[in-house]
Amino acid sequence: AQIAGVIQDVLNPRGVAVMIEAEHMCMAMRGIRKQDSTTLTSTFTGVFKDTPEEQVRFVTMVRA
Structure with missing residues (x-):
């Protein structure tokens, strides 16, 4: 959370x-x-926190 905050x-x-x-x-x-x-x-913050689809998209890209 600290890294995301900065x-x-x-x-x-x-x-x-x-x-x-x-x-x-x-x-x-x-x-x-x-x-x-x-x-x-x-x-997650902002659109990533508010939109589960964006979380899935992010995790999919990171894990690819």
Whole structure:
């Protein structure tokens, strides 16, 4: 939400969509050695928050 907030404040777009995927290195590298220990977070503002179709479009483009 902080990244989206800064983009919104600086650029003042009609909407912001942010998706971040991160790997838990402590689980991947240390004793657990679990592969694919990832977390995914996303946030939407403006037209992305108000229009579910825009959310689907964004996620589809990011995942392509």
